[in-house]
Amino acid sequence: MRLYEKEKRMRAACPERDFVCFDEIDSTNTYLKANISPSMPVAVADRQLAGRGRQGRSFFSEGGVYFSVPFVFDSGEKYISFLTLAAGLAVSQAISELCSADTLIKWPNDIYFDGRKICGILCESVVSGGTVTVIAGIGINTGAAAFPDDISSRALSLADAGFAVDGEKLVCSIVRKLDSFVYIDKITSGDSPGVGRIVSELNRLSYTVGRRVTYAGREYTAVRIERDGALILASEDGHEERAVWGEVNISQ
Numbered sequence: 001m002r003l004y005e006k007e008k009r010m011r012a013a014c015p016e017r018d019f020v021c022f023d024e025i026d027s028t029n030t031y032l033k034a035n036i037s038p039s040m041p042v043a044v045a046d047r048q049l050a051g052r053g054r055q056g057r058s059f060f061s062e063g064g065v066y067f068s069v070p071f072v073f074d075s076g077e078k079y080i081s082f083l084t085l086a087a088g089l090a091v092s093q094a095i096s097e098l099c100s101a102d103t104l105i106k107w108p109n110d111i112y113f114d115g116r117k118i119c120g121i122l123c124e125s126v127v128s129g130g131t132v133t134v135i136a137g138i139g140i141n142t143g144a145a146a147f148p149d150d151i152s153s154r155a156l157s158l159a160d161a162g163f164a165v166d167g168e169k170l171v172c173s174i175v176r177k178l179d180s181f182v183y184i185d186k187i188t189s190g191d192s193p194g195v196g197r198i199v200s201e202l203n204r205l206s207y208t209v210g211r212r213v214t215y216a217g218r219e220y221t222a223v224r225i226e227r228d229g230a231l232i233l234a235s236e237d238g239h240e241e242r243a244v245w246g247e248v249n250i251s252q
Ligand code: BTN
Pocket: 026, 027, 028, 029, 030, 048, 050, 051, 052, 053, 054, 055, 057, 059, 066, 067, 068, 110, 119, 120, 121, 122, 137, 138, 139, 140
């Protein structure tokens, strides 16, 4: 069901964007991917029936906020993967401002509080008619959550951690921050001065940097995030490698 009153409130709070809001939907990313157009709304749902995570996993989608933010680029645009990292930073900053919870970002873009995941991000792209539409899909565990057994020891909600937050305000704040990273800081062009500031924040708020991790089946120490968003990993002998895709597992 469409939530027209909620759409009106969100447009009023964030007039630079259009919003389409549902009580439940299969997946906000899937919805936008099926409705590609030059001027797409942000899709928001209270619940997803088939929420999707990275690497083909499902994403538990009850009791939180689930939304997808579209960005249209020229197909030649570089550094689109950096949007993935910027989305994590936008979430972490918005949560800090709206409910004073200090979260960390597990590279590339899971948001952690107290060692447990409170938010997942799935960026997908669709190429059509000479443009690429990148859809930044974000799911945040805001309300009290009855997580399934297989994730209950690793997942956490803001409510369960003692933080109350207004979901609509949170979505608007994140959308605005992401828009500012893309259109003012020009993160997708890679060489603007704003990129350095964002990368420095990503390193400061990183849950991964400084930890032992496994990546592609090998053990490393995560050293830093570079300007292009790559995670630099040092092996036992000090040799450095760049992780640019996939995810790392934290060993300790
Ligand atoms: C992950 O943790 O692996 C990524 C989870 C991404 C979930 C969000 S919720 C909104 C959007 N719609 C989806 O189906 N997935 C993303």
